[in-house]
Structures are given as structure tokens and as C-alpha cells.
Amino acid sequence: MLAGTCSFSAGSLASPTFSPATQLPAGTWVDLSEDLCDVAEETHRYLSQGHAYDPATIHGGTTPWLNTPAERIKDTLTFICEVVAQDAQAGRSSRLTDPEFIQQHFEIIRWSPDQQRAQQLSEGKPLLQRLPADRLLLTKYYVRLTDGQTAPSAATPHALYGLPHDEAQLSLEQADARRDQITRYRYGKQAIVAMETSPQPPTRLSDLAPPLIWLSRDDLEGALLQGTAVVNEPGGQRRYFNVHRNNGIAYDRTRRPEEQERYWYFKEVPGVLGYGKDADYKIPIRPKVTVAGDIFQLGLGRLILLRTQEHGEPVFRLTLLADTGGAFHDNLYQLDWLSGYYRDWDDYHRHNRHIGDYAEAWLLLKR
Incomplete structure (x- = not known):
């Protein structure tokens, strides 16, 4: 066996799972709530065009493991901005960085990766060969x-x-x-x-x-x-x-x-754009609160909580699934995080090498 290859048989590798969770582990929470609200508003506007406008992505999920009423995704996006506005008016820190608030007001669904599909595509890709059973591959893209x-x-x-x-x-x-x-x-x-x-x-x-x-x-x-x-x-x-x-x-x-x-x-x-079925209407997005992924199976606009390792410590980030790419057809093992604006890969690596390659992930829905 070649060094670094996965020793699991195909039968021992798990399909993706989406399971209810009630508690979140410990970690530091990053507050980018205003940017998150901006992307939520723009994504809600796109979803409001209706299923017939873009049936491939405006839905609540098409996988056998996950199916959410599409309106719950829109309601979740609306709730994000309501919380941000209320917190700003009250002059307090964002409740979207309070794990107790998250656990009280959101249904939490733990997402474990599609190891079977990842293994099928893992030749020459050590990160996929080492994909943990409980964490997604978190790649990073940049403008x-x-x-x-x-x-x-x-x-x-x-x-x-x-x-x-x-x-x-x-x-x-x-x-x-x-x-x-x-x-x-x-x-x-x-x-x-x-x-x-x-x-x-x-x-x-x-x-x-x-x-x-x-x-x-x-x-x-x-x-x-x-x-x-x-x-x-x-x-x-x-x-x-x-x-x-x-x-x-x-x-x-x-x-x-x-x-x-x-x-x-x-x-x-006029600015940086994410997903849209044609260039005449794409979703304006912001770095660090946007992820690209399989919107065709998950549905556009999902609120996703990530727990990454940064400088070896656990860090929570709220993100929105508002973009995709050619690598995300039949891909429930990976997300691609919009990390920022950089001149080249060296510039990107200087700013992101402290962030781990895998992340725990939860889908959040307003209760």
C-alpha cells in the first residue's frame, strides 16, 4: 500500500449523515454578524424569486437524508437580521455568538461527511484520504x-x-x-x-x-x-x-x-458576487461569512455553523451557503470558505495557514 493512502474498505466508509444535536462543544466565537446579515438579506432576495425561477437550488434539500421546507431557510435568514438589528439597537454584543442563544433558538443538525464519495475521488489527494468521519474538508477560496x-x-x-x-x-x-x-x-x-x-x-x-x-x-x-x-x-x-x-x-x-x-x-x-443561475442576477457576498458547497443537494441559503481549529484552538464561525463551483456536484464531504481578498497563493497562505483543513459543521434552522 502506498504511504498516506486510506486503509478503509469501501464498505466501512460512511455515507453523509444529518443528525439532531442539542449541545455544542466549547470554543471561541467570531463575530461578523453584520456581514452575515448582509449576505442573508441578499440570499433571501434571491430565494424570494421562487422555486420555479431556479428549481435546481431554491428548495429545502434533495438528499435522502435531509429535506427541509424551503420556507424555513428563508425564515432563518430573516431571523438572523432581526437579531442583528435588535442587538444594535440595544447596544449589546451579538447574540449570534452566544452558544446558549443558538441552542435555544435554532434547531441544530450535525453534518457528517460523505466518506464513500470522498474516497472514490481520493487518489492523489491526501486531504481526502485522511478525511475524518466527523468533520468536513474545509478548503478556502479567495477573491x-x-x-x-x-x-x-x-x-x-x-x-x-x-x-x-x-x-x-x-x-x-x-x-x-x-x-x-x-x-x-x-x-x-x-x-x-x-x-x-x-x-x-x-x-x-x-x-x-x-x-x-x-x-x-x-x-x-x-x-x-x-x-x-x-x-x-x-x-x-x-x-x-x-x-x-x-x-x-x-x-x-x-x-x-x-x-x-x-x-x-x-x-x-459592481462588486464580489456568489451564486446565481446567470450573471444578470447573482448574490452579493462577503468574505469570512460565505461558503460554497453543494447547493443542489442541500438547497441554497443554508445557515452553517463551522468549528475550525485555528492556531490549534477551536473557533466557531457562522456562515451562509451562498456560492458553489464545479467541484460541488455530488459533494457532501466539503465546503469552500471565502477567506478574503489576496494577491496570490503566497499572500493567501500567509493569512490562512493557521486554520485547519477540516471543520465540524452544523446546519441551523430557526425553531
């Missing part, structure tokens, strides 16, 4: 701060492209109905990168789609992976870009990010 150019250069040969011209005026449904005719579905990422770096390519994507900003290869990969880029232009202007529509190729979790064929077209936006 990438980059330096972009308005024109291509040797240092910035790769663009974030807006929607190709042949679908710029089409709704998502109209564009998808022409899947075999439009530019977006014609090219994988490797072909697009080759167009930009070849001296004389037969086709240039810049002839078919508008380049929004020009980046280095590292910054392009960061933007595609994170879904968002915050770009500082030479004149000092800061611009925000968010994923718009992709080329229909699934993210392959067995390949490195730079080897992927999945490719995103972007849209300039």
Missing part, C-alpha cells in the same frame, strides 16, 4: 487581486472575455437552445490559450468575443478557479469581474486546474 492591462502585452497575453458576440443579446435559455451554433461551446480552455499565445493562430478569440481585461497566465488561472477577479488598472481604478457563462465542459477533479478544458466567460460587475 484574487490582480494587476490588469487594457491591451495585451508580453506579461499579460490572456484576456477575460465577455460573452461572444453571437450570443451577447441572447438570454441563457436562448443561447443554450443554439448550443451547436454558438462560439461559447466551440472551444475548450487549452484551445483558447493556444490562440492567445500562438504567433499566427487560424482564429483569435478576440475577434469573436470582447476582451474585458488582459492578465498574466497565473492571474487567468486564478480568476477561472476562483470565479472572480478584482483588477487594479495602472491608473488606480479597481474593477470587478465575475463568471458569466461557461463552455459546458465539466470541471475534471482528476486534472490540475491549468490542464482543465472548462472555460468561463466573464462580466464586469
Whole structure:
């Protein structure tokens, strides 16, 4: 057996479980209640569009182990902001950091990970091979701060492209109905990168789609992976870009990010955005109170309490499930925590290396 691989048989690994809990363990609570309320309000607004607007995510859960009336998720989001407003008016510290208040006013559901699915995907991934039975894998993503150019250069040969011209005026449904005719579905990422770096390519994507900003290869990969880029232009202007529509190729979790064929077209936006079925309406999110996960099985807008190890000590954080990504289809073993704004992975690691790779997790619902 290779060193570091898991010795459990498939039959001994557990499926995900969601079980009632009445008590929370000890730990320090981080107070970011106002930011949490901001994301709760925006997520509630999205959910209020109704199930028919986005049936894939506006629901109370589709798994055999968890099914919540969708209205309870909305009621929970409303309650968060009511508590924040009452605490501010009374001039007291947030009751959302008081474990006794949490235990009194919320139904608490302990989430244990899907070890079977994690093991199926664990080859070459030590964190999945070592996944505990009682904790989720907690990865961290970030909003990438980059330096972009308005024109291509040797240092910035790769663009974030807006929607190709042949679908710029089409709704998502109209564009998808022409899947075999439009530019977006014609090219994988490797072909697009080759167009930009070849001296004389037969086709240039810049002839078919508008380049929004020009980046280095590292910054392009960061933007595609994170879904968002915050770009500082030479004149000092800061611009925000968010994923718009992709080329229909699934993210392959067995390949490195730079080897992927999945490719995103972007849209300039006023701030950092999370989930939305199309770029015309996405949820504004904030760092440290937002997690990405399997909204397709859990339902969008879940209030999730995390207990992480930070500097070796237990820390509680309230977060909202308001984002997702290509890695979160059929994934009930992992959450991805929006950790902040950083220039690169080195900057990110300096600020987050004290936070553990796994977290206990509870779903909270207003009683």
C-alpha cells in the first residue's frame, strides 16, 4: 500500500449523515454578524424569486437524508437580521455568538461527511484520504487581486472575455437552445490559450468575443478557479469581474486546474458576487461569512455553523451557503470558505495557514 493512502474498505466508509444535536462543544466565537446579515438579506432576495425561477437550488434539500421546507431557510435568514438589528439597537454584543442563544433558538443538525464519495475521488489527494468521519474538508477560496492591462502585452497575453458576440443579446435559455451554433461551446480552455499565445493562430478569440481585461497566465488561472477577479488598472481604478457563462465542459477533479478544458466567460460587475443561475442576477457576498458547497443537494441559503481549529484552538464561525463551483456536484464531504481578498497563493497562505483543513459543521434552522 502506498504511504498516506486510506486503509478503509469501501464498505466501512460512511455515507453523509444529518443528525439532531442539542449541545455544542466549547470554543471561541467570531463575530461578523453584520456581514452575515448582509449576505442573508441578499440570499433571501434571491430565494424570494421562487422555486420555479431556479428549481435546481431554491428548495429545502434533495438528499435522502435531509429535506427541509424551503420556507424555513428563508425564515432563518430573516431571523438572523432581526437579531442583528435588535442587538444594535440595544447596544449589546451579538447574540449570534452566544452558544446558549443558538441552542435555544435554532434547531441544530450535525453534518457528517460523505466518506464513500470522498474516497472514490481520493487518489492523489491526501486531504481526502485522511478525511475524518466527523468533520468536513474545509478548503478556502479567495477573491484574487490582480494587476490588469487594457491591451495585451508580453506579461499579460490572456484576456477575460465577455460573452461572444453571437450570443451577447441572447438570454441563457436562448443561447443554450443554439448550443451547436454558438462560439461559447466551440472551444475548450487549452484551445483558447493556444490562440492567445500562438504567433499566427487560424482564429483569435478576440475577434469573436470582447476582451474585458488582459492578465498574466497565473492571474487567468486564478480568476477561472476562483470565479472572480478584482483588477487594479495602472491608473488606480479597481474593477470587478465575475463568471458569466461557461463552455459546458465539466470541471475534471482528476486534472490540475491549468490542464482543465472548462472555460468561463466573464462580466464586469459592481462588486464580489456568489451564486446565481446567470450573471444578470447573482448574490452579493462577503468574505469570512460565505461558503460554497453543494447547493443542489442541500438547497441554497443554508445557515452553517463551522468549528475550525485555528492556531490549534477551536473557533466557531457562522456562515451562509451562498456560492458553489464545479467541484460541488455530488459533494457532501466539503465546503469552500471565502477567506478574503489576496494577491496570490503566497499572500493567501500567509493569512490562512493557521486554520485547519477540516471543520465540524452544523446546519441551523430557526425553531
